[in-house]
Amino acid sequence: DTAVSQTPKYLVTQMGNDKSIKCEQNLGHDTMYWYKQDSKKFLKIMFSYNNKELIINETVPNRFSPKSPDKAHLNLHINSLELGDSAVYFCATGQDRSYEQYFGPGTRLTVT
Amino acid sequence: AQSVTQPDIHITVSEGASLELRCNYSYGATPYLFWYVQSPGQGLQLLLKYFSGDTLVQGIKGFEAEFKRSQSSFNLRKPSVHWSDAAEYFCAVGGAQKLVFGQGTRLTINP
Incomplete structure (x- = not known):
């Protein structure tokens, strides 16, 4: 059983489209995160949710909207995709206050 | 706010040689x-962590890795690298409810 899974693994789409990435965890962790990794491999946090409540929103454009239907899922919806959104998006989970995080395999988003 | 610096963008070592990857952090608290x-093409896997106690941690x-508070460093070491260690390595510091990552160090192994 994969601890943190993401779908899809690859996503190729055109500018202006709307797309979603899904994340599911079976670790029972309280907190889930979205990270963006750019072409230079720099990894930056976008959002974190704790028990379905938004905790961190790191000045991400409001075209990005995370949604947490339950503790085990955190989805990322992106409206009006732009070329600069091309990146690898990682979901991660952790227990509150431990900072130890477990990452999903990533979703490579390519906007053309 | 916390920050992490990994001074080496790319390191190449021979298989069987020892390795040290540098990491310096900035954070006001412990x-x-x-x-x-x-x-390549994979997610991030946790190698090791330091919270408190013994400053030399095994992963x-x-x-x-060894935590040195006086130098604000947390360098990663391995006595003898294997070809399968070729990868990108990230140091991170936790604080203010989030992890902040360094820029990463790409490790290449020569046969």
Whole structure:
């Protein structure tokens, strides 16, 4: 059983489209995160949710909207995709206050 | 706010040689420190972590790291690298409800 899974693994789409990435965890962790990794491999946090409540929103454009239907899922919806959104998006989970995080395999988003 | 610097963007070592990857952090309180490894096309895997106590921590795959508060460093070491260690390595510091990552160090192994 994969601890943190993401779908899809690859996503190729055109500018202006709307797309979603899904994340599911079976670790029972309280907190889930979205990270963006750019072409230079720099990894930056976008959002974190704790028990379905938004905790961190790191000045991400409001075209990005995370949604947490339950503790085990955190989805990322992106409206009006732009070329600069091309990146690898990682979901991660952790227990509150431990900072130890477990990452999903990533979703490579390519906007053309 | 916390920050992490990994001074070496790319390091090449021969198989069987020893390895040290450098990490310097900045954080006002006691840091939670981590090393992650990312193989090509994969997610990040936790190698080891430091929260408190013994400043030399052991991790998976034969890696260890030493926390030095006076130098604000948390360097990663391995006595003898294997070709399968070729990957991207990230140091991270936890604080203010989030992890902040360094820029990463790409490790290449020469046969």
